[in-house]
Amino acid sequence: xxxxxxxxxxxxxxxxxxxQVFLFSIDEGVFGLWELVRTVDHxxxxxxxxxYAVAYDLLKEILAEDLAILEEYTNNSLTSKIKEINYPYxxxxxxxxxxxxxxxxxxxxLSITAQGEKYLDQLNRNEKDKLRIRLFVNN
Numbered sequence: 756x757x758x759x760x761x762x763x764x765x766x767x768x769x770x771x772x773x774x775q776v777f778l779f780s781i782d783e784g785v786f787g788l789w790e791l792v793r794t795v796d797h798x799x800x801x802x803x804x805x806x807y808a809v810a811y812d813l814l815k816e817i818l819a820e821d822l823a824i825l826e827e828y829t830n831n832s833l834t835s836k837i838k839e840i841n842y843p844y845x846x847x848x849x850x851x852x853x854x855x856x857x858x859x860x861x862x863x864x865l866s867i868t869a870q871g872e873k874y875l876d877q878l879n880r881n882e883k884d885k886l887r888i889r890l891f892v893n894n
Contacts, residue, residue, distance in 0.1 A: 822871035
């Protein structure tokens with residue numbers, strides 16, 4: 756079992772900021788699960804496995820807290836939604852490596868929930884400043 760706090764400390768990541776980055780990205784519209792792995796590309800020192808681990812962990816938490824919803828589409832054109840997948844069933848999708856691929860069928864994407872929007876809206880000024888720096892300055 757992974758010791759997540761130890762991993763984040765080792766990787767020198769601010770878990771809360773990265774969670775906010777994920778929610779911001781989901782709110783802006785992500786093209787599949789792979790895009791969340793790419794948000795962690797910001798950290799050049801991380802291996803691909805570490806990036807997936809961070810993305811998996813944060814996304815699982817975001818879905819468990821009902822901050823976002825996992826959506827299943829027929830393909831990556833995102834024109835035909837099959838269904839929304841609620842937690843804990845969404846974990847089965849996250850556990851399948853094929854679900855993270857851009858060419859997978861079905862294709863999985865995310866949308867923010869009202870709870871997720873509220874979470875972002877309730878960030879204090881300091882948290883918003885840190886998020887803004889992470890998103891727009893340190894890229």
